[in-house]
Amino acid sequence: xxxxxxxxxxxxxxxxxxxxxxxxxxxxxxxxxxxxxxxxxxxxxxxxxxxxxxxxxxxxxxxxxxxxxxxxxxxxxxxxxxxxxxxxxxxxxxxxxxxxxxxxxxxxxxxxxxxxxxxxxxxxxxxxxxxxxxxxxxxxxxxxxxxxxxxxxxxxxxxxxxxxxxxxxxxxxxxxxxxxxxxxxxxxxxxxxxxxxxxxxxxxxxxxxxxxxxxxxxxxxxxxxxxxxxxxxxxxxxxxxxxxxxxxxxxxxxxxxxxxxxxxxxxxxxxxxxxxxxxxxxxxxxxxxxxxxxxxxxxxxxxxxxxxxxxxxxxxxxxxxxxxxxxxxx
Amino acid sequence: xxxxxxxxxxxxxxxxxxxxxxxxxxxxxxxxxxxxxxxxxxxxxxxxxxxxxxxxxxxxxxxxxxxxxxxxxxxxxxxxxxxxxxxxxxxxxxxxxxxxxxxxxxxxxxxxxxxxxxxxxxxxxxxxxxxxxxxxxxxxxxxxxxxxxxxxxxxxxxxxxxxxxxxxxxxxxxxxxxxxxxxxxxxxxxxxxxxxxxxxxxxxxxxxxxxxxxxxxxxxxxxxxxxxxxxxxxxxxxxxxxxxxxxxxxxxxxxxxxxxxxxxxxxxxxxxxxxxxxxxxxxxxxxxxxxxxxxxxxxxxxxxxxxxxxxxxxxxxxxxxxxxxxxxxxxxxxxx
Numbered sequence: 001x002x003x004x005x006x007x008x009x010x011x012x013x014x015x016x017x018x019x020x021x022x023x024x025x026x027x028x029x030x031x032x033x034x035x036x037x038x039x040x041x042x043x044x045x046x047x048x049x050x051x052x053x054x055x056x057x058x059x060x061x062x063x064x065x066x067x068x069x070x071x072x073x074x075x076x077x078x079x080x081x082x083x084x085x086x087x088x089x090x091x092x093x094x095x096x097x098x099x100x101x102x103x104x105x106x107x108x109x110x111x112x113x114x115x116x117x118x119x120x121x122x123x124x125x126x127x128x129x130x131x132x133x134x135x136x137x138x139x140x141x142x143x144x145x146x147x148x149x150x151x152x153x154x155x156x157x158x159x160x161x162x163x164x165x166x167x168x169x170x171x172x173x174x175x176x177x178x179x180x181x182x183x184x185x186x187x188x189x190x191x192x193x194x195x196x197x198x199x200x201x202x203x204x205x206x207x208x209x210x211x212x213x214x215x216x217x218x219x220x221x222x223x224x225x226x227x228x229x230x231x232x233x234x235x236x237x238x239x240x241x242x243x244x245x246x247x248x249x250x251x252x253x254x255x256x257x258x259x260x261x262x263x264x265x266x267x268x269x270x271x272x273x274x275x276x277x278x279x280x281x282x283x284x285x286x287x288x289x290x291x292x293x294x295x296x297x298x299x300x301x302x303x304x305x306x307x308x309x310x311x312x313x314x315x316x317x318x319x320x321x322x323x324x325x326x327x328x329x330x
Numbered sequence: 331x332x333x334x335x336x337x338x339x340x341x342x343x344x345x346x347x348x349x350x351x352x353x354x355x356x357x358x359x360x361x362x363x364x365x366x367x368x369x370x371x372x373x374x375x376x377x378x379x380x381x382x383x384x385x386x387x388x389x390x391x392x393x394x395x396x397x398x399x400x401x402x403x404x405x406x407x408x409x410x411x412x413x414x415x416x417x418x419x420x421x422x423x424x425x426x427x428x429x430x431x432x433x434x435x436x437x438x439x440x441x442x443x444x445x446x447x448x449x450x451x452x453x454x455x456x457x458x459x460x461x462x463x464x465x466x467x468x469x470x471x472x473x474x475x476x477x478x479x480x481x482x483x484x485x486x487x488x489x490x491x492x493x494x495x496x497x498x499x500x501x502x503x504x505x506x507x508x509x510x511x512x513x514x515x516x517x518x519x520x521x522x523x524x525x526x527x528x529x530x531x532x533x534x535x536x537x538x539x540x541x542x543x544x545x546x547x548x549x550x551x552x553x554x555x556x557x558x559x560x561x562x563x564x565x566x567x568x569x570x571x572x573x574x575x576x577x578x579x580x581x582x583x584x585x586x587x588x589x590x591x592x593x594x595x596x597x598x599x600x601x602x603x604x605x606x607x608x609x610x611x612x613x614x615x616x617x618x619x620x621x622x623x624x625x626x627x628x629x630x631x632x633x634x635x636x637x638x639x640x641x642x643x644x645x646x647x648x649x650x651x652x653x654x655x656x657x658x659x660x661x662x663x664x665x666x
Contacts, residue, residue, distance in 0.1 A: 064461075113644075117644050117648070121644075121647075121648045121651075122648075122651060123644060123647045123648060123651075124601050124602075124647075126406060126461055127591070127595070127601060127643060127644070127647055128644055128647075130588060130591065130640075130643065131640040131641070131643040131644040132640060132644075133588075133640070134588055134636050134637070134639050134640030134643070135636070135637045135640035135641065137636055138633050138634060138635070138636030138637035138638075138639075138640065139633075139637060141633040141636070142631065142633035142634060142637070145633070146633065251465065251469060254462075254465075258462075264459065264462065294477065296473055296476040296477045296480075296481065297473055297477070298473075299469045299470075299472055299473050299476075300469060300470040300472070300473025300474070301473075302469060303465070303466040303467070303468070303469025303470045303473070304466070304470060306462065306465065306466045306469070307452070307458070307462070307463065307466040307467075310458045310459075310462050310466075311456055311458060314456065314457045314458060318457070
C-alpha cells in the first residue's frame with residue numbers, strides 16, 4: 001500500500017509541490033486563501049485551463065501550438081462583435097447562442113488552418129502556428145481596429161461570473177466537465193489512443209494503419225475550439241472583447257503543460273497533471289503582487305519556471321531511457 | 331558540391347527548374363521589384379522612398395542574419411525581438427551615466443550577446459529543444475526590459491554612436507550608415523560561413539547533428555557560438571533600429587521575430603537546417619521590407635498586413651518545400 005502511494009506521488013510530483021506551496025502560503029501570509037482569492041484563482045485558471053487542454057492535446061501529438069492565446073483573443077473579439085451586431089434584433093438567449101457558435105467557428109477555422117498546414121502541407125508546427133498567431137491577431141485587431149469593446153449584453157458576463165457556493169465560478173464548473181470528457185476521450189477511445197500513438201512515433205503510427213493526417217487535423221481543430229471557449233469565458237469574465245486580452249497566455253499554457261509532466265516530445269502524460277500545472281502556476285502568479293514584487297517580474301518568473309520544468313522533464317526522460325537500456329542488457 | 335552535381339547530370343531539359351530552385355529568392359526579389367514599381371506607378375523607386383526602405387531593411391537584415399545562422403544549425407531563435415528591446419533599453423539605461431559612445435555600443439551589443447551565450451549554453455549542455463530555451467529566455471529578457479524602463483516609452487536620444495562620426499570618412503549620404511554596417515557584416519559572415527572551419531561546422535551540424543559529432547565537430551562549441559552571434563546581431567539590429575528614432579519603446583520591436591523568420595524562409599534557408607546562406611537572408615530581408623513598403627504605399631490596413639504576413643510565411647514554406655522535392659525527384663530520375 002505504502003509503495004503504491006509513494007509510486008503515485010513519484011509519478012505526480014506536482015501534487016507534492018502544490019501541497020508544499022499551499023502550506024508555505026498559508027503559514028507565511030495571513031488569509032491568502034480567502035473566498036475571493038480562491039474564486040479568482042479558480043476562475044482564471046479554469047479560463048486558461050481551456051487553453052492548457054488544447055495545448056496539451058497538441059503537445060501529446062509531438063507538436064506545439066503557439067497560437068492558442070491569440071485564437072482566444074480573436075474569439076473574445078468575435079463575441080463582442082456578434083453582440084453588438086445582433087443586439088436588439090433577437091432575444092438575448094438567441095444572441096448568446098449565436099455568439100457562442102460564431103466564436104467557436106472562428107476558433108475551429110484557425111485550428112483548421114493550423115492542422116491543415118501541419119498535417120497536409122508538412123510545415124513544422126512552430127512555423128505554422130506562428131503564422132496563424134499573426135493571422136488571428138490581425139483578424140482580431142481588424143474587427144474593432146484594435147480597440148477593446150464592451151460586451152453589450154450584461155447577462156452573459158454576469159452568467160459567467162456566477163459563483164456556486166461562493167467559490168466555484170461557472171467557468172470552473174464548465175472546465176471540469178470538459179476536462180473529464182477530454183480525459184475520457186484520450187484514455188478510453190480509439191481516437192485518444194491514436195493521439196498517443198502519433199506522439200510516440202509518427203512513422204510507427206502511420207505504418208500500423210493510423211490515419212495521421214486526419215487525427216492531427218482533429219487535434220489542432222479541437223485545440224482551436226478549446227481556446228475559443230477559453231476566449232469566450234475570458235470575455236465574459238472581464239466584460240470586454242480585446243485583441244490583446246489573451247496575448248501571452250500561450251506561454252503560460254505551454255509552461256503549465258510541461259510542468260504537468262507531459263513530455264515535450266509527445267506521447268506521454270496525463271491531462272489532469274496539466275490541469276494541476278495551471279492551478280499551481282495561477283497560484284504563483286496570484287501570489288506575486290501579494291509578496292510586493294512588481295508584476296513586471298511575472299513573465300520572467302513564468303519563463304524561468306518553464307526552463308526548469310523542461311529540464312526536469314528531460315532528466316526524467318533520460319533516466320527512463322537508461323532504465324530501459326539496463327532492462328535490455330539484462 | 332551541389333553545383334558540381336548539376337553540371338554532371340545536366341541534360342538541358344530541366345535547366346529552368348534548376349535555376350529557379352537554386353535562385354528562388356533572387357527570382358522572387360526581381361519579380362517583386364518590377365511588380366511593385368509598376369503597381370505604385372513609380373512611387374516606389376523615388377529616392378526618398380528607397381532610402382527609407384534601406385534604413386528599415388538594415389535593422390531587420392542584421393537580425394535575420396543571426397536568425398539564419400541559428401536556423402542553419404536546425405535550431406530557431408525566438409528571443410531576437412526581446413534582444414532588440416534589451417539592447418535599446420540597456421542603452422537608455424546607461425545613457426544617463428555619460429559613458430561615451432564607444433562604451434554605449436559595447437553595452438548595446440554586448441548584453442544581448444551575453445543573453446545569446448546563455449541560451450547557447452542551455453542548448454548545448456541540456457537537451458532542452460532550442461525553441462523552448464529561447465522562448466524562456468525571451469520571457470526573462472522582456473521582464474528585464476520592462477523593469478529597466480518601467481514599461482514606458484522614453485524620449486531620450488540614445489544614439490551616441492552618431493558622435494563617432496563614421497560617416498565623415500565615407501562619401502555616401504547619411505542614411506546609408508545602417509545599410510553599410512549591415513552589408514559589411516553580411517559579407518564578413520558569409521565569408522566565415524564559406525571559408526572557415528566554423529562555417530563548415532555550422533552546415534555539418536544542420537545536416538545531421540549525430541554525424542557531425544561522430545566526425546569530430548565540437549557540437550557544443552558551435553552551438554554556443556551560433557546563439558551568441560545571434561544575440562550579437564540582434565543587439566546591432568537594435569542599434570540600427572534606433573538610428574532614425576528619438577522616442578523609443580522597446581516593445582515596438584516585437585514584430586522583428588516574425589519578420590526575421592519570414593526573411594530567412596523566403597531566402598530559401600531550410601527550416602530543418604543545413605541549407606542556405608547569409609546572402610539569401612539579405613535577399614529575403616529585402617523582399618519582406620519591399621513588400622511591407624508596398625502595402626504601406628497602397629494604403630493597406632495595418633491589421634490586414636499582419637494577416638497577410640502570416641499567410642506569406644505558411645505559403646512560402648510550402649512552396650519552397652514543393653520546389654525542393656520536385657527538383658530532388660528530377661535529379662534522381664536523371665541519375666537513373
